Amino acid sequence: MTEKIVVGVTGASGSRRAVDWAAARAIARRQHLELVSVIGGAIGTVGEGSVLAAAQTATEELLRDEADRIAAEGLVVTTRVATGNPVNVLIEASEDAALLVIGSDYRGPGEGPARGSHGIRIAAASASPVVVVPDFDVVGERSGVVVGVDGSPTSEAAIAFAAAEADRLGEPLTAIIVWTPIAAPRNALMVVPHAYREGMEQSAREALSLSLAGIRGQYPGIEIEEAIAEGYPSAVINELAESARLTVVGSRGHGVVRRLLLGSISHEVLQRLATVTAVVR
Structure with a gap:
């Protein structure tokens, strides 16, 4: 079995908590991390190329910052920017992973409506166990x-x-x-x-x-x-x-x-x- 933990990364605070949780587990279990961020919404329209290029640059920077933030001795972190439907990309990424970790924007009872449609779809189809990290301590x-x-x-x-x-x-x-x-x-x-x-x-x-x-x-x-x-x-x-x-x-x-x-x-x-x-x- 692979010893890779895949983490879905976005700019949301819940995503940062997911990265932290996955990093702690990877260090303890001597696993390595792959931080994956997905650029979605492309349909091939005129003028889309420049927008995609800017999104690619910003996303690569986000992943570098997250990798630097969790850097620790013995922890191997790789990054990857993908394009497409985030749910499908992460489900595909789970096929060669020991674990898939994603964040949620849900902040607990009384903090807004129920969340998790993407998390539910990913968990239902993932080839590996899925860990969902809420946006609270x-x-x-x-x-x-x-x-x-x-x-x-x-x-x-x-x-x-x-x-x-x-x-x-x-x-x-x-x-x-x-x-x-x-x-x-x-x-x-x-x-x-x-x-x-x-x-x-x-x-x-x-x-x-x-x-x-x-x-x-x-x-x-x-x-x-x-x-x-x-x-x-x-x-x-x-x-x-x-x-x-x-x-x-x-x-x-x-x-x-x-x-x-x-x-x-x-x-x-x-x-x-x-x-x-x-x-x-």
């Missing part, structure tokens, strides 16, 4: 890594990614599995039957235990908390993520416990980023 009082679990192969990959990041960051890992009651017309089930709840919780507990079986031995130094909740997965995960440094979710998981982390859940988590969020396929 996730250090300080925040701690821990949260991973959504559903017992699927994709969920296993998410757990492995989350455990490696918890080990790198020296943070505890919370593995959360969420079960959702059967949908029914309003007031049809005023109280969920006790036996049904016990059965769902037991199924969730077993799936979670099996999913974490190998991780404890592989990472004996990290604290792992198992959590089971009733509710809607994206809401539960984002609530935990509000105090975490990193959240990890799988994409298109279909596990032994139904209605857990489906593809739509990872998308909903990305729409309202509560922290740095990784989507693992």
Whole structure:
């Protein structure tokens, strides 16, 4: 596997946070960075050449400045300016990358509408895991890594990614599995039957235990908390993520416990980023 981390770079502050996050990971994991910036909007109209040339020059300067800003001993950084649709370019770049990192302009609840249409499209089609970095600080009082679990192969990959990041960051890992009651017309089930709840919780507990079986031995130094909740997965995960440094979710998981982390859940988590969020396929 390649040891390259690709970072999508723009002039936005969220992009700078993404570059910083990727640089810290690259240094810790001895990976190298490729900073990619995309010039879009060209349609071949008359007089477009001079505009493209100016955009190329400004973009190259932006990438040089970012490379100089994160320069560190042992960190290899390359830059590339591409033209075309930014989403398509970054998806293509993910094909030979270990990780794709992008920034978001979302600044948290109460700071404007949900964001993430580009991030969702990139995460849905990327060949590598995608990390989306919101435009707010996730250090300080925040701690821990949260991973959504559903017992699927994709969920296993998410757990492995989350455990490696918890080990790198020296943070505890919370593995959360969420079960959702059967949908029914309003007031049809005023109280969920006790036996049904016990059965769902037991199924969730077993799936979670099996999913974490190998991780404890592989990472004996990290604290792992198992959590089971009733509710809607994206809401539960984002609530935990509000105090975490990193959240990890799988994409298109279909596990032994139904209605857990489906593809739509990872998308909903990305729409309202509560922290740095990784989507693992």
